[in-house]
Amino acid sequence: MSSTFGKIFSVTTWGESHGPAVGAVLDGCPAGLPITEEMIQAELNRRRPGQGKVTTARNEKDQVKILSGVFEGKTTGTPISFVVFNEDQHSNDYAEIAKWYRPGHADLCYDLKYGFRDYRGGGRSSARETIGRVAAGAVAKAFLKTVAGTEFLSWVASVGNVDCPSLDLNALTLDQIEASPVRCPNEEASAKMEAAILDAKSNGDSIGGTVSLYVKNVPASLGEPVFDRLDALLAQAMLSIPACKGFEIGSGFAAARMHGSEHNDEIYFDGTAYRTRTNNAGGSLGGISNGEPIYCRMAFKPTATISQLQKTAGRGQENGELAAKGRHDPCVAVRAPVIVESMAALVLADLYLQQKRNCLE
Numbered sequence: 001m002s003s004t005f006g007k008i009f010s011v012t013t014w015g016e017s018h019g020p021a022v023g024a025v026l027d028g029c030p031a032g033l034p035i036t037e038e039m040i041q042a043e044l045n046r047r048r049p050g051q052g053k054v055t056t057a058r059n060e061k062d063q064v065k066i067l068s069g070v071f072e073g074k075t076t077g078t079p080i081s082f083v084v085f086n087e088d089q090h091s092n093d094y095a096e097i098a099k100w101y102r103p104g105h106a107d108l109c110y111d112l113k114y115g116f117r118d119y120r121g122g123g124r125s126s127a128r129e130t131i132g133r134v135a136a137g138a139v140a141k142a143f144l145k146t147v148a149g150t151e152f153l154s155w156v157a158s159v160g161n162v163d164c165p166s167l168d169l170n171a172l173t174l175d176q177i178e179a180s181p182v183r184c185p186n187e188e189a190s191a192k193m194e195a196a197i198l199d200a201k202s203n204g205d206s207i208g209g210t211v212s213l214y215v216k217n218v219p220a221s222l223g224e225p226v227f228d229r230l231d232a233l234l235a236q237a238m239l240s241i242p243a244c245k246g247f248e249i250g251s252g253f254a255a256a257r258m259h260g261s262e263h264n265d266e267i268y269f270d271g272t273a274y275r276t277r278t279n280n281a282g283g284s285l286g287g288i289s290n291g292e293p294i295y296c297r298m299a300f301k302p303t304a305t306i307s308q309l310q311k312t313a314g315r316g317q318e319n320g321e322l323a324a325k326g327r328h329d330p331c332v333a334v335r336a337p338v339i340v341e342s343m344a345a346l347v348l349a350d351l352y353l354q355q356k357r358n359c360l361e
């Protein structure tokens with residue numbers, strides 16, 4: 001099922017960017033979990049378009065409605081359905097992409113696969129689809145918080161060649177991240193990133209960035225030892241986010257330049273649990289969580305749709321040029337952190353429920 005993610009705690013998203021609505025169905029969430037529309041709305045507000053000069057100007061309220069699976073403020077154990085109505089589509093701006101494929105977007109590949117063009121914006125390939133992931137992810141976060149005290153934080157770690165300096169991750173708060181218009185908690189780096197995004201935008205261009213994820217209080221023993229390794233599932237989850245092109249966990253690519261003596265995380269018992277003194281593993285060894293925080297980084301490419309004139313080809317096999325229209329994010333990384341957190345929560349909630357089958361309590 002191409003639109004479903006997860007085995008037990010599983011989400012199916014539906015809807016197109018310019019259709020009447022988008023949403024999700026979340027199945028497998030245990031009964032009795034307190035859930036409100038307000039909790040989900042708070043997460044959707046972090047993802048929403050129209051948040052200022054550094055995001056797309058499409059002005060959607062993204063007001064969520066829960067249609068099923070919650071009664072008297074608690075989950076009932078039955079499928080939870082979410083809907084968000086689209087209100088500000090402006091589909092006429094997209095007339096030209098009915099004919100011309102946008103370089104860097106999914107237009108050509110969707111046509112090659114389905115022989116069909118939904119040229120109303122990005123259609124199903126638009127990141128508007130991630131509304132369903134964030135709504136379901138909010139429930140996954142609430143579930144993990146209840147069973148294990150798990151906490152998720154994600155922020156923009158670089159834009160173009162501007163890097164966020166290293167942070168004290170245990171002291172970092174969501175408020176510090178959300179205070180920045182680009183979601184970088186370091187004030188100086190935030191200002192430089194904002195300038196780089198506005199500079200790209202003023203040239204009819206876009207710019208890439210990286211997003212970091214830090215998850216605290218991850219229960220040990222989540223993940224399967226062979227194919228459904230925790231790190232592999234996280235990679236799949238992250239690379240399934242539109243425009244995500246790179247994933248690294250723990251020391252990531254830097255591990256390839258290290259010696260074992262440097263990379264191995266020393267293990268000790270702290271009186272309660274096994275811990276490691278460093279976290280080059282990023283919280284996963286042998287595909288199984290070791291109880292240390294999960295730490296990963298994702299690379300997001302520059303937004304495909306730009307207003308500069310670019311050479312491309314059309315549906316009728318002709319070659320030509322396109323200066324794309326519509327309202328677009330100049331840097332998609334800025335709105336990605338809550339999506340990243342949501343996908344990580346969906347992976348962990350699913351593995352948590354799978355682990356219940358692996359051992360006698």
Ligand SMILES: Cc1cc2nc3c(=O)[nH]c(=O)nc-3n(C[C@H](O)[C@H](O)[C@H](O)COP(=O)(O)O)c2cc1C
Pocket residue numbers: 056104105106122125126127241242243244301303304305327328329332335336339
């Ligand atoms: C939060 C977010 C916002 C995005 N906004 C835009 C956008 O405004 N315009 C655009 O062309 N692509 C945008 N994208 C990226 C496209 O959806 C993505 O590039 C497209 O689906 C093609 O997939 P691929 O880049 O993963 O190959 C966005 C992605 C994310 C995660």
Ligand SMILES: C=C(O[C@@H]1CC(C(=O)O)=C[C@@H](OP(=O)(O)O)[C@H]1O)C(=O)O
Pocket residue numbers: 017018048049056057058060089120121122123125126127128129242326327328329
């Ligand atoms: C509306 C949102 O962002 C959109 C993501 C997106 C894309 O191609 O990914 C393209 C633009 O929209 P449209 O589909 O109208 O071209 C963005 O505005 C959203 O995320 O809610």
